[in-house]
Amino acid sequence: MKKVNYLVMGVAFLAISSMTSCSKDDDAELCHECHIALLDKSETKWEILNASGGEDFCEDELRDAESSSAVYTVTDTLYSSDGIPLPPGEYGPGSANSQYEIHCEDDGDHDH
Amino acid sequence: MKKLLFSSLIVMNVFTIYSQTKGIILDDNNKPINQVDIYLSDQNILLYSDGNGEFVTESDIANNSYINFYKNGYSTKKIKYTSNMTLEIVLNKLHVSLDEVGISSTHNKLGNSKLTNIEKKSLNFLESNSMVESISQLNGVDMISSGLGIQKVVVRGLSGMRVVTYLNGMQINNQQWANDHGIGFTDLGLNEVELIKGSSALKYGSEAIGGVLYFKDHPFVDSKKIKGFLSTKFNNSSYLSSNQFGIKWGEKNFYFNLYGQYAISSDYRLPNSWYLFNSRFKQNAIKFSLAHRLKNWQNIFRYHRHTEAPGIPGHIHGDPQESNLIDLTSSSLDFSTDYDTSRPNQVVNNQLIIYESIFLQNNLKFNLYVGHFINNLQEWEKWTKPAFDIDLSNTQISPSVRYNLGSITVNFGSQITILNNKNNEIDRLVPDASSFNVGPYFIVDYEKDDFGFNSGIRYDYKNLKVNDQSEKFNINYDQVFSNTSLSTGFYYKFIDHILRFTYSGAYRAPHFSELFSDGVHHGTNRYEIGDNQLKIEYANQFDFKYQWSNEHIGIVLNPFAQYISDFISITPIDSIQDSYKVYNYTQYEKVEIKGVEFNLHYHPHQLHNLHIEQSYSFLHTKNKDDVYGLALVPANSIKTKVLFDFNKYEKIIKYKFDYISIYHVYKFQQNSYAEYESLTPEYNVINLQLGLKFNDKLHCVLSLNNLFNEVYSPHISRVRGVAGGVPNPGRFFNINLKYEF
Numbered sequence: 001m002k003k004v005n006y007l008v009m010g011v012a013f014l015a016i017s018s019m020t021s022c023s024k025d026d027d028a029e030l031c032h033e034c035h036i037a038l039l040d041k042s043e044t045k046w047e048i049l050n051a052s053g054g055e056d057f058c059e060d061e062l063r064d065a066e067s068s069s070a071v072y073t074v075t076d077t078l079y080s081s082d083g084i085p086l087p088p089g090e091y092g093p094g095s096a097n098s099q100y101e102i103h104c105e106d107d108g109d110h111d112h
Numbered sequence: 113m114k115k116l117l118f119s120s121l122i123v124m125n126v127f128t129i130y131s132q133t134k135g136i137i138l139d140d141n142n143k144p145i146n147q148v149d150i151y152l153s154d155q156n157i158l159l160y161s162d163g164n165g166e167f168v169t170e171s172d173i174a175n176n177s178y179i180n181f182y183k184n185g186y187s188t189k190k191i192k193y194t195s196n197m198t199l200e201i202v203l204n205k206l207h208v209s210l211d212e213v214g215i216s217s218t219h220n221k222l223g224n225s226k227l228t229n230i231e232k233k234s235l236n237f238l239e240s241n242s243m244v245e246s247i248s249q250l251n252g253v254d255m256i257s258s259g260l261g262i263q264k265v266v267v268r269g270l271s272g273m274r275v276v277t278y279l280n281g282m283q284i285n286n287q288q289w290a291n292d293h294g295i296g297f298t299d300l301g302l303n304e305v306e307l308i309k310g311s312s313a314l315k316y317g318s319e320a321i322g323g324v325l326y327f328k329d330h331p332f333v334d335s336k337k338i339k340g341f342l343s344t345k346f347n348n349s350s351y352l353s354s355n356q357f358g359i360k361w362g363e364k365n366f367y368f369n370l371y372g373q374y375a376i377s378s379d380y381r382l383p384n385s386w387y388l389f390n391s392r393f394k395q396n397a398i399k400f401s402l403a404h405r406l407k408n409w410q411n412i413f414r415y416h417r418h419t420e421a422p423g424i425p426g427h428i429h430g431d432p433q434e435s436n437l438i439d440l441t442s443s444s445l446d447f448s449t450d451y452d453t454s455r456p457n458q459v460v461n462n463q464l465i466i467y468e469s470i471f472l473q474n475n476l477k478f479n480l481y482v483g484h485f486i487n488n489l490q491e492w493e494k495w496t497k498p499a500f501d502i503d504l505s506n507t508q509i510s511p512s513v514r515y516n517l518g519s520i521t522v523n524f525g526s527q528i529t530i531l532n533n534k535n536n537e538i539d540r541l542v543p544d545a546s547s548f549n550v551g552p553y554f555i556v557d558y559e560k561d562d563f564g565f566n567s568g569i570r571y572d573y574k575n576l577k578v579n580d581q582s583e584k585f586n587i588n589y590d591q592v593f594s595n596t597s598l599s600t601g602f603y604y605k606f607i608d609h610i611l612r613f614t615y616s617g618a619y620r621a622p623h624f625s626e627l628f629s630d631g632v633h634h635g636t637n638r639y640e641i642g643d644n645q646l647k648i649e650y651a652n653q654f655d656f657k658y659q660w661s662n663e664h665i666g667i668v669l670n671p672f673a674q675y676i677s678d679f680i681s682i683t684p685i686d687s688i689q690d691s692y693k694v695y696n697y698t699q700y701e702k703v704e705i706k707g708v709e710f711n712l713h714y715h716p717h718q719l720h721n722l723h724i725e726q727s728y729s730f731l732h733t734k735n736k737d738d739v740y741g742l743a744l745v746p747a748n749s750i751k752t753k754v755l756f757d758f759n760k761y762e763k764i765i766k767y768k769f770d771y772i773s774i775y776h777v778y779k780f781q782q783n784s785y786a787e788y789e790s791l792t793p794e795y796n797v798i799n800l801q802l803g804l805k806f807n808d809k810l811h812c813v814l815s816l817n818n819l820f821n822e823v824y825s826p827h828i829s830r831v832r833g834v835a836g837g838v839p840n841p842g843r844f845f846n847i848n849l850k851y852e853f
Contacts, residue, residue, distance in 0.1 A: 030495055030496070032495055037429060039429045039430055039691030040430060042430055042431070042434045042435060042436075043428065043429045043430050062495055062496055063496040063497075066494040066495065066496050066497060101429075101691075103429075104455075104494065104495055105427075105454070105455040105456060105493060105494075105495075106389075106390075106454045106455065107389065107439065108379075108386075108387070108388075108389030108390075108439070108440060108441045108442035109442045109443070109446075110386075110438060110441070110442065110443040
């Protein structure tokens with residue numbers, strides 16, 4: 001009987017340990033894609049690239065993009081998925097075009 | 113601290129005087145009954161009878177404490193124990209068991225069920241998709257939800273601050289003012305929930321004008337052998353995996369319960385096979401309870417930690433009605449990423465610490481309850497900075513006395529609550545605030561033969577202070593809200609007919625979120641603005657209940673009417689701020705909520721194993737100040753459950769079948785709605801369930817939910833107003849397993 005009790009305690013200990021252990025997310029680098037958003041009746045989005053030309057904004061670059069003084073410079077005209085153009089210029093809450101915001105949250109995907 | 117606790121436990125053990133109380137349980141043919149639940153309700157301890165019908169507890173049972181006896185298929189019995197009585201209990205075998213209908217002598221934390229309209233629901237991990245979904249099977253109860261991640265209870269059309277939740281006696285304050293803030297715990301270790309609809313639960317606060325939900329843990333067991341379980345749940349809609357374990361042990365007047373849970377879910381599948389993006393969630397919880405009995409004195413300590421990270425689905429910038437379902441969904445799941453936290457989401461950390469001391473002496477029961485609840489709620493839209501991060505702590509001290517004097521029982525005490533709300537970020541939606549509430553009450557119950565009445569009064573003094581000098585707010589507010597609440601009622605039993613009438617009058621002080629909110633609330637897709645001129649909300653409710661039952665059929669008819677003056681609500685104005693539509697808190701002079709609930713419970717004589725339950729819930733609300741109706745009023749409904757129990761059919765039992773059930777909900781069209789809502793069409797949902805019993809220890813339940821893949825978005829769904837109404841999950845199956853040892 002004692003063996004059974006120790007076994008039960010062991011299972012409980014392992015279960016508690018696994019429930020309170022840190023998740024893998026804590027150590028992973030925080031990287032996400034961002035877009036310029038015009039918040040009219042239905043949000044219009046233009047995908048943007050990071051300083052190196054990649055899609056992901058990571059750590060400090062992500063923090064800057066999400067800050068209330070963020071400015072993103074568009075050098076070539078961007079087009080939304082509906083074909084709406086965004087001419088070259090500065091966009092974001094810290095720019096003269098502050099009605100445009102920079103968002104980095106994910107969306108559902110209908111491609112895969 | 114640890115040494116002190118350890119030494120205290122040793123000292124308590126040394127002074128324990130061992131004595132035994134024995135008893136026997138027989139049926140009407142004087143045959144012993146095995147495995148009867150013997151519940152010492154004042155001590156919250158459960159014993160079982162053995163094969164000889166005998167039971168024994170290692171210490172004295174206090175005089176005048178209540179003992180309840182339950183066994184499926186037998187009448188329940190409740191006795192008031194006296195030391196000179198012989199504990200020879202006879203339970204009558206029932207022709208059929210009409211367990212949920214009629215006045216049953218069961219124990220209730222919320223009061224005397226004969227005198228107060230109390231409903232109960234057992235919480236069974238195996239048979240439900242979620243705890244709140246299970247409660248919403250009760251008549252007059254619905255839920256606001258967006259998938260399994262965020263769910264909260266609606267009682268007779270009222271929710272949020274008006275429905276107060278208690279967990280093992282502690283009031284749960286977890287920013288429940290918003291529809292996207294869920295109930296804050298799971299069914300882990302919980303045995304059942306008691307519900308009072310309306311404001312007649314004086315002992316538990318005047319502010320519960322919609323109702324009180326009281327969740328109770330499984331009782332402690334008096335068993336030297338460790339009892340426990342392992343259980344798991346899976347569904348193929350959101351690919352949920354939920355796992356729980358529990359251990360119970362009791363010896364030499366020490367009792368210990370330990371539970372743990374880990375649940376993870378991806379996005380749920382809609383009827384069109386798309387997945388609602390970000391309806392995912394993670395939950396984990398651990399809780400334990402420790403009790404010790406020393407003669408007539410019992411001490412209980414509980415700790416509960418619950419963490420969850422639900423996604424906020426249906427999130428859009430701009431007008432929710434203009435959005436497209438395709439933008440809120442995914443065509444498939446990617447298991448490598450779609451369990452991961454996304455944005456926007458919440459992170460909720462709840463901690464609950466409870467100490468309870470009970471002393472029983474002759475006709476007196478003294479109870480001291482001290483609880484502390486800490487809620488941290490973070491709402492994230494950006495990855496690197498929360499939109500708000502709030503700590504809400506709630507301390508509750510409740511001394512109470514129960515005194516029995518023949519047919520009269522007197523309850524008096526006080527509830528002292530200290531609440532503190534503190535923002536951890538500069539960005540905030542509600543300000544820092546604190547409140548102090550003291551509420552003494554006095555309740556008298558009278559019960560003799562077939563007549564009884566109860567009457568109670570409570571006075572509350574609440575001091576609300578809001579002092580927030582942050583960048584966002586500049587508030588210095590100090591206001592006292594005081595008032596008296598009343599409840600009175602009677603019951604009368606005439607042969608098989610039972611009549612019960614209750615009147616209750618209560619009030620609710622405005623919450624600091626209603627007074628001072630100012631900011632974007634991503635969970636509701638709104639910019640919300642409070643009104644610091646809001647006044648107290650008053651409610652008067654009349655509740656009449658008629659019950660009749662015989663051996664095979666039982667009915668309950670429950671009409672009610674509630675009149676609420678200065679009703680606090682939130683309404684849209686023609687303004688946009690920070691790209692969200694602005695909603696202002698406002699107050700309506702007069703609101704009426706009337707309705708009737710009807711229950712039918714039937715076992716045909718030819719087929720006793722067939723169990724038919726049907727409930728009708730009709731609710732009509734009227735807002736005398738507005739052409740529009742009230743927000744979040746659930747549609748009228750008919751709920752039907754047909755269950756066939758295979759026990760007694762040897763040929764079927766050998767294939768491990770336990771029962772089969774079908775559950776059907778019909779929701780009528782909802783054409784009474786608020787300005788920002790729209791008409792919701794009628795719908796039907798059918799769920800099938802098959803119970804399997806491999807042996808006494810291993811049970812399995814297979815469910816097929818939304819059998820006909822109905823496309824529906826309930827009127828009170830959190831995402832009803834988004835993209836024309838985001839549907840609830842399409843057809844999916846569940847596999848639930850539980851192993852008990």
